[in-house]
Amino acid sequence: MHELTRRELGAGILAGIAFPFPAHAATVIDVRTHGARGDGKAIDSTAINAAIAAAASRPGGGTVLVPAGRYRCFSIRLRSRVTLSLAKGAVIEAAEGLGYDMPEDIEQLYQDFGHSHWRNSLIWGDDVQDVAIVGSGMIHGVGLTRDGPGARWKAQTGERPLSMRGMSAQDIGKLEPDAAAMRGRGNKAIALKNGRNIHLSGFAMLKCGHFAILATGTQGLTIRDLSIDTDRDGIDLDCVRDVVVERCRVNTPNDDAIVVKASYALGRNVAAENIVVRNCAVSGFDLGTMLDGMRGTTQLLAPDRDRPTGRIKLGTESNGGYRNILIEDCSFTHCRGLALETVDGGVMENVVARRLTMQDVTTAPIFLRLGDRRRGPTGTAIGAIRGVHLSQIVATGIDHRYAAGIAGLPDHPIEDVSLTDIRLSYRGGGTAGDAARRPEEHAAAYPEPSMFGVLPAWGLWMRQARGMRIDGLELSTTTPDARPPFVSEDVADVHVTRTPLWRS
Template sequence: MDMRLGVPEDHSLTVVALIRAARVSKRLACSPILALFLGLLPAHAAVFDVAAFGAKGDGKTLDRDAIRKAVDAAAAAGGGTVYFPAGTYLTGSIQLRSNLTLQLERGATLEASGDASAYDPPEPNQFTQFQDFGHSHWHNSLIWGDGIENVAIVGGGLIFGKGLGRGNPQGAGDKAIALKLCRNVTLRDFSILNGGHFGILATGVDNLTIDNLKIDTNRDGIDLDACRNVRVSNTSVNSPNDDAIVLKTTYALGAARPVESVTITNCLVSGYDIGSLLDGTYKRTVKQAPDRDGPTGRIKIGTETGGDFRNITISNVVFDRSRGLALEAVDGGRIEDVAISNLIMRDVSNAPIFIRLGSRQRAPEGAPVSAIRRVSISNVVASDVDPRYGSIISGVPGHDVEDVKLSGIRILYRGGLSLDQVAKQPADVVNAFFFRGGVPAREPYATPEREKEYPEPSMFGLVPAYGFFIRHAAGVELSNINVAYMKEDTRPAFVLEDVKDIVLSHIKAQKAEGVPEFKLISVTGLSIDPPQ
C-alpha cells in the first residue's frame, strides 16, 4: 500500500496521472484503458476530482458545495481519494468521512472563506467550563472530522486560513483542521498558512501520523489533546504569537484522557514573522507575542493538564527565535516518563528550559495537585538566550518536581543583569503581563511562589540566578552542564531553594569576580562531583 494516498502502491499515482491527462483530452476521458484500470481498483481506491463535481478553483467562486458533493460521492462508494488539481478553492467547512483521502495537488490551495455562513456551526458541548471555546468545538472549522477512521490529508498543496478567526465564539470558522475521536489518521506533505486558533487540533485521536508539514500561522500550530500513539516528524512550525507544537489534556471530551506514546522528531519550531517561513525570508521584525514576552513558537507540554502525559519522546529539534522547551503541569495531571534529546536553540526569548509544577486547578473539584517525575533532558545547546529568567525547575511548597535528569547542557545567556535589579524589578526590564498591576520590589532571593497563576517563566519576574533557578525539587541530577553569559552578569549561576537529594556532576559556570557560583537555601542531600 502507498500510505501517502491510501490506495494500492503505483495505482494511485497512475490514476492521478490519467485524470490529469483526461482533463486535457476528452478522448482519454472516455478511454477504455482508463475505465479498465479504474475497474481493477477496489472501491475505496476510486478518485473523485472536485472539478468533476463543479468546483471552479478560481479563488472567487465558493466551491464548498462542489467539494462536499465529491466527499459525499467518495463516502457513498465506501471511500476513496478526493482530488484537488491546481487552483484556488474558496470554501467553508469540509466534513471528512471514514476511508477518505484529501489529495491536494501542488499548486492547489484551499482558501478559507470570510463568510461566516460557509461554516458549520460549533456543535453543542456540555464540557466547556475547564477550557476555552476553541478547544471545545471542532465542527466550526475549515476541515473537520468526528468519530471517523482511516483518513488522510496529503499532497504538496496549501491550506490558507485567510477567513478564519482566532477563537471568537461569534466568529466564523476558527481552525484549519480539527479532529475529534478519530483513528488511523495521516497528515503529510502539505502546508498551512494562518490556521486560525489552531492549525491542527487533534482531540482524542489515536494512531496519528504528522509528517513533512510546513505550518506558518498566527496562533497554535499543532495541538495534540488527549491523543495516543502519535508520530510528528520532519515538520516545521512557525507561530510567533503562540505555541508551535503543544501537548494537552483538557476536559473537552468530558473526562481527563491521557496523552501517551508520542514521538516528536526532526522538526523546526520558530517565531519568525508570520508568512516568512513559507516564503523563505525568515523575517524577525516582530519583537513581542501578545503576552509581551518575545516570540513564542516553542514545544510545550501543558498548560491544560487535567489528564496525564506519559511515554513521550522529543528529539532532534531546532528552536529558532522562539521560547524554550516548556513542561507545565498545573491542573491535576501527571507528566512522567519523558525523554528529550538533541535540541538546538538560538535567539531564545525566555527560559530555554522551563519545568513548572503548579496548582492552578482548572479542573473539577477535588482534582489532585499535579506531578512531574522521571524526566530526562540531554544534549541541549542554546545561545543568545534572554537573561531575565535563567532556566527554571520549580514545584510548589509540599509538592516537588521529582527525578529530573539534565545532562550535556550548554547555554549562553545574554547576561547584563544584577541582584540589585532582581530586588527592584524595574518596569523597563520586567514583563508584568502576568502580574496584573506591576511587579513589586522584593528581597533578591525572595522569589514569589504564585502557585495558582498561569505558568510562564515571566510569572516570577526577574529570577536571582542567571543559569538555573531550582526550587521545590527532589532527586534532581545535573551533569555536564555549562552556563555562560555574553555580558557580565552579577547574579549567581545557580540558585537552589528547598531542594532534596541533588547531584551536581561536572558543572562549569562563568561568574563575575566576588559572585558565588551557587546560592543554596534549605538544600539537603547535595552531592558534588568532582568535590569543590
C-alpha cells in the first residue's frame, strides 16, 4: 500500500479542498492503491472500505482520496477520524441490485422504514466522530430506491396526507413495499446515526433514494456548499443538535428539501435543537433539472397528489420537539412554502425565520400547525407551538387556494407568534362559495396545507391562536378574489399594526 502525503500531492489533486480536520491531511490514501478501479464497471466498495479502515488505523486518522472516475459501490462504511475526499470528476455511484448492508433489526413502530434504519445506505456511519466528506465530486444514487414501508403504528390515522385518500391500495403498495423487499437494497445516500463532529461540504448529489442525507441523533454537524437534486427528501435532520446548514442548493420535487424532525427513531424522545439553516436555496423543479440548469416545471404533482414539494419544514415526525431553530436568508422557488408543524406531542419553541424569498409557491407560503396525531408511545400528549417569529418574508405567485395558515386545536392554541414585514402576493381567483367554507378540524390528520381544502380567506387564515402580533403585513392578488384577505376563528390577543386591512 502506498500512502501519499500532502507534500507528494503538492498543488495537485487536493488543491483548493478545505480540510475541517487538519490532522487527517497528514496521510492521504488513494483508493486505487487498495484496488479501486473507477471504471464504472467494477464494484469498488470493498477497496474504498479497505482504504477507510487503513486511514482510521493511523493515530491521527487520515484522508481517503477518491480520484476522478466512476466508482460503482454498495455500502461504504465511515469510520472515526477519516476524511473522504471526492476529487473533481469523481463519482461514487450506487450500484443497482442487492448487495447493500442489511437494515438494523429494530422495531419500527412510530416512523417509517427509512427513518428507522441507517446501514442499508450507500454511505453510512454509526457512532462515528471527526468525520468529513469533502470535495467537488458527486454522489449518484442510481441504484437506490426511494420507497419503503410505512410505520407499524396501529392507529393509522395521520399516517399519510389527506390528499392521498383517493389512491388505491395498489398505488400505496408501490410506494410502500413491505420490509422483506428492502433486504439487500439501499434506500439512502448518506446516513448518520449518533455521530459527533461531522462535516459534509462541496460535492453534488443526484437521485439519492428516500434521503440524500439522513442525520439522526448527530451532534456538531456542518453541511455546507452542497448541490442536491434528488427524488425524495434532501437533508433530514432528526433529533440533532448544534447543526449548521449553509449555502446549499436542494431540489426535491417529490418531498421536503431541508427538514428538521424529532422522531422516535432512537427509542426515546429527543429534541432537535440549536440548528441554523442559512443562505440556502430550495426548489421543486423537475428531477435533475437544477443540476443541469434547465429548471424544468413539467411535473404537476408530487406522489402525495399535491403540487411539487421542495421546501424547508419542521416536522412531520415531532415526538421530541424543537427549540432554538434559526432559518435565514433562504430562497424557495417553484415549491411549497415554510411549514412549521408539531403533531406527535413535541413542543416547538424559539423558532426564528427571517429574510426569506419565495417565487411560484405551490401551496401555502407559511403554514403553522399544532395537531393531535400523537404517533408515539402510550401517554404521548398534545404538544405546543410558542415563540415563533417570522419576519422579512416576500412571496409571489402563490396558489390562490392556500392562504398563509396558523391552525391550533380547541383548548390547545398556538401561542406567541409574530409576523413582521411580510409581503405575500397571490394569484387570486377565489369565489364567494370559497369564502363561505368552514374547514374541518382534522385534528389527527397528517399536517399539510391542503388538509383544510380551499380556505375562506385569500391572505391569512388563523384558528385557535393566542398572542398574535402582526406588524407590516402586505397582501395583494394579481387577479380579483371574492374572499376576504383575513379570516380568524377562536383567536384572541391579536395586535395588528402597519397593516392596511383587517377582517375577521
